[in-house]
Amino acid sequence: MSAVGLSDAEVAQRVADGKANDVPARAARSVKEIVRANVLTRINAILGVLLVIVLSTGSLINGLFGILIVANSAIGIIQELRAKRTLDELAIVGQAKPVVRRQSGTGPRAPGEVVLDDVIEIGPGDQIVVDGEVLEESNLEVDESLLTGEADPMAKDAGDEVKSGSFVVAGSGAYRATKVGREAYAAKLAEEASKFTLVKSELRSGIDKILQFITYLLVPAGLLTIYTQLFTTDAGWRESVLRMVGALVPMVPEGLVLMTSIAFAVGVVRLGRRQCLVQELPAIEGLARVDVVCADKTGTLTENGMRLADLRTFGQDDCADVLASLAADDDRPNASMQAIAEAYDQPPGWTATASAPFKSATKWSGTSYGDHGNWVIGAPDVLLDPSSPDAHEAERIGARGLRVLLLGSSDRPVDAPDAPGVVTPVALVVLEQRVRPDAHDTLDYFAAQRVTVKVISGDNAVSVGAVADSLGLHGETLDARRLPEEPEALADTVDEYTTFGRVRPDQKRAMVHALQSRGHTVAMTGDGVNDVLALKDADIGVAMGSGSSASRAVAQIVLLDDKFATLPYVVGEGRRVIGNIERVSNLFLTKTVYSVLLAVLVGMAGLSAKVFGTDPLLFPFQPIHVTIAAWFTIGIPAFVLSLAPNRERAHTGFVRRVMTSALPSGLVIGIGTFTSYLLAYEGRASTVAEQTQASTAALITLLVGALWVLAVVARPYEWWRIGLVTVSALAYVVIFALPLTRKAFMLDPSNVAATTTALSIGLAAAALVEISWWVQGRLLGEPRRLWRSD
Structure with a gap:
């Protein structure tokens, strides 16, 4: 006799008593948390303090960099909210819906609608959504490996306990919910697993390392600048404070983390439009680094x-x-x-x-x-x-x-x-x-990108090999019953063969481990309960939306429309994120390097003036100068480049490549700017006009060098990239040409000798940046291309 489900009145009473399955939200960051995380940042705090200091001098124009605080926060909040909304909407579509038996009828319901004492029917591939006691069973076997690590399925009889987070591998039955919501066994695990995981990506960890390095530079350089500008220049507190802030503001890579977050968030939204649910944000980046895709035949290469x-x-x-x-x-x-x-x-x-x-x-x-x-x-x-x-x-x-x-x-x-x-x-x-009509083109794409595809199926090996061969995936086929168990021999075999049939679930996982042991980044695609173990252990698990709820639960990416052809778009989106963040990082870190170097050189000059009684050296720039310098050499171009298409292959060694590029460029620009300033500086007796002319000369050198860094970072060129560099350069021509902007931004290029010298030094710095780019390519073994080609 079948167990009777709850009545509607009993369900309503349990909801009123708080006994519903109030599972943790998929996205761990609420709207309030997103706003707080984007407003209360270390960088905003630093810029905020500097803004207050500048405003205390009464110079409002020099406080324009404060707009960065608002822009950083607003853009970050908007993009992350868009990504959160997209993820939440897709998660509702892709979530497991248990079949609940009630007196009013039996049917699938959202996990959040389950209440205590509900009777839930289960079958192969179904996920256990809440803890319970088995009421009915017919050869019921449950896999608890995701909870206990035990790979063997457990036979369940009436009266046995089942735990949330496990899934059915065979048989059918029904169980009564005994623990729901946060009391369920896997609720804490699920809550932890679904947290905002952006910080765990290789890209973000690389940026964290870079920021740590920058912090080590900022502290001594900042202290030196504060001391020399306030206590050695004798320029008055107002001028000294402005010069001090002008030195400190550009040291902070204010947009680097923001641009990274935006790139990921936009990637989530773009993939969401293709019905691709990214359950963990780093999966976008991870799939771009994949060099082996293990594809199940049924449901992936063929239709269900x-x-x-x-x-x-x-x-x-x-x-x-x-x-x-x-x-x-x-x-x-x-x-x-x-x-x-x-x-x-x-x-x-x-x-x-x-x-x-x-x-x-x-x-x-x-x-x-x-x-x-x-x-x-x-x-x-x-x-x-x-x-x-x-x-x-x-x-x-x-x-x-x-x-x-x-x-x-x-x-x-x-x-x-x-x-x-x-x-x-x-x-x-x-x-x-x-066979899926898009499977052939998808496999061709992976072949062109030098991504190896392995077909791993439980079907007959000859049949699987024939399907793979019809799709142009040629290679040796092996019956998995002949697979060796010794890890080294297994790794050799998996490397050698292309198609595998009669593969057991535990063998799928072992094959993924074997590939990983050889340094491969492995993606596993699948839709069935037999794919769950491999999906979980692969670097990137990709599940089909129509597959079992267990496979969708453990995968990082779910293709809700079941289109294998969506994978190339996911790979492309990952490459866009990685490639563009690397470009943007080059811009921001170059600025930080030349800012720190310039501050150190000016500070050392200030110390020598204190010791030897020579003329003290004011920092060349006021805050407004470094603000406009960042507008068109970094800010706007970085935003455009971070969202632009980018089909370059993803490479490892992000930190090494970025630092190899940013350090020489930053050193060249910093030394060039300091040299230009020294040549134009008239000493302690200089008038305000002469000091402005010296600052303008230094700014011209800096802008020419920084624009050339942008020109290098924008390569390989397309028409819009050339347009971006050209417009950025013309913007500064306009700023220097118009009397209104010259006055507003405290610029004076009227000293022909100083301006000519500054331009010459700037062009020399640009030439050195160009040379270092070619040398860097040779050292890293990366071919350099000026123009984009298909």
Whole structure:
């Protein structure tokens, strides 16, 4: 007798009592937390203090850099809220929906609608969403490996406990919810796993290392600047404070973290439009670094749906009643049984006396019907002697890429300990799978990108090899029953072969581990319960939206529309993020390097003036100067470059490449700017106009060098990249040309000698930046290209 579910009144009472499954939200950061995280940042705090100091001098124009505080916060908040909304909407579509039995009807419900004492029906591939007690079971087996690490499925009887976070691998049943919400076993694990994981990416960890390095430079350089500008220049507190802030502001890489966050958030939104749910943000970056994709055949390369193509009988004229009965008595039919049920939809009404569910490990299922016999259906190469004529016939049909099942009669009940026993072949059931129309192009894309594809399937190896071959994926095929167990030998074998059939779930995971042991970054795609272990342990797990709830739960990326062809877009989005952040990092870090160097050089000059009694040296720039310098050499170009298309391959060594580029460029610009300033500086007796002319000369040198860094970072050129560099340069021409802007921004290029010298030094700095770019390419082994080519 089936367990009775709750009434609507009982459900309402439990909701009112707070006994609903109030599972943690998918995105751990609420709107309030997002706002706080983007406003209360270390960089905003530093800039805020400096802004207050500048405003205390009464110079409002020099406080324009304060706009960065508002811009950083507003852009970060907007983009992260957009990403959160996209993720939350997609998560609702892709979440597991348990089948809940209630007096008002049985049907799928959102996990949050489950209440204490609900009766939940389960079958193969279903995830256990709350803790409970088994009420009904039919050969029920549950995999708790995601909770306990124990790989073997656990048989569950009535009265046994099931825990949230586990999933059903075989059989069916029902359980009553005993713990819901945050009391459930896996709730804390789920809450922790779903947190905002941006900081765990290789890209972000690299940026953190760079910021730590910058911090070590900022502290001594900042202290030196504060001391020399306030206590050695004798320029008055107002002028000294402004020069001090002018030195400190550009040292802070204010937009670097912001641009990284924006790039990730925009990536999430773009992929969301393609019905791709990114459950962990670093997965976008991770898939761009993948060099091996392990693809399941069924549901990935082929469509899930099947149809009966042929029935080859061995002496028995009619198998229709047997096949119709097997299909009708399967509570949770897989794609094969659904195809058989469509072809044979009139069962004779036999009474089942025993049943054995399909398992990935055994490759067969069956039902006993008393006097009508014991019937099994499954893989011919498992149920038959491989040397028999019938097995050869099945292999010959499978070589055409068709799925072949053997229908056989057994000499013992299917639930016997030694089942299936002796199997007498009765018929070969031939099923046809349609290859996904986009699979060929997707595999071609991966081949062009030098990403190796391995097809790993539980189907017959010959059939899997035929499907792979039809898609242009040529290589050796291996039956996984011949896979070695020794790790080194397994790694060698997996490297050598392309297609694998008859792979057990534990072998899929072992193959992923073997590839990882050879330094590969592995992505695993799948949709079934037999893929869960491999999906979980792969570097990037990609699940199909129509697959089992267990596979969707452990994957980092879920293709909600089941399109394998979406993967190239995910790879492309990851490359866009990685490539563009590297470009942006070069701009910001170059600025930090030349700012710190300039502050140190001016500070050392100030100390020498204190010791030797020479003229003290004011810092060349006021805050407004460094603000406008950042507008068109970094700020606006960095924003455009961070969102631009970028199909360059992702490379490792992010920190090394960025620092190798930023350090020489920053040193060249810093030394050039300091030299230009010294040549134009008239000493302690200089007038305000002469000091402004010296500052303008230094700014001209800095702008020419910084613009050339932008020109280098924007390569390889396309029309819009050339346009971006050109517009940035013209913006400064306009600023220096118009009397209004010259006055507003405290610029005076009227000293022809100083301006000419500054331009010459700037061009020399640009030439050195260009040379260092080519040298860097040779040292890193990266070919340099001026123009983009397909």
